[in-house]
Amino acid sequence: MARAxxxxxxxxxxxxxxxxxxxxxxxxxxSELLEWLLEQGYxxxxxxxxxxxxxxxxSDGFDNKxxxxxxxxxxxxxxxxxxxxxxxxxxxxxIREMELLxxxxxxxxx
Numbered sequence: 001m002a003r004a005x006x007x008x009x010x011x012x013x014x015x016x017x018x019x020x021x022x023x024x025x026x027x028x029x030x031s032e033l034l035e036w037l038l039e040q041g042y043x044x045x046x047x048x049x050x051x052x053x054x055x056x057x058x059s060d061g062f063d064n065k066x067x068x069x070x071x072x073x074x075x076x077x078x079x080x081x082x083x084x085x086x087x088x089x090x091x092x093x094x095i096r097e098m099e100l101l102x103x104x105x106x107x108x109x110x
Contacts, residue, residue: 006044027053
């Protein structure tokens with residue numbers, strides 16, 4: 001019998017969201033995902049989430065690929081140079097920064 005993992009104990013909708021968040025982040029950002037899980041009322045350890053992310057990455061067929069390759073393929077930017085991928089990611093981060101600053105300003109004004 002397979003060992004029960006924290007993931008198997010989560011409700012289906014939370015499982016799907018965990019998978020989505022891991023895939024979108026190229027199986028990274030696990031600290032943020034742990035925080036999100038806690039906000040939802042579920043506890044997971046870093047090591048358990050890391051093991052799960054590795055297993056999901058393998059099941060998704062990315063076993064021997066770098067994070068850059070995974071991000072490029074999943075974002076539709078396969079074949080781009082590493083430098084181009086970095087510029088794209090920096091652009092996304094800048095957009096996210098602007099969104100967060102706008103939200104922060106709106107909260108501060110309340």
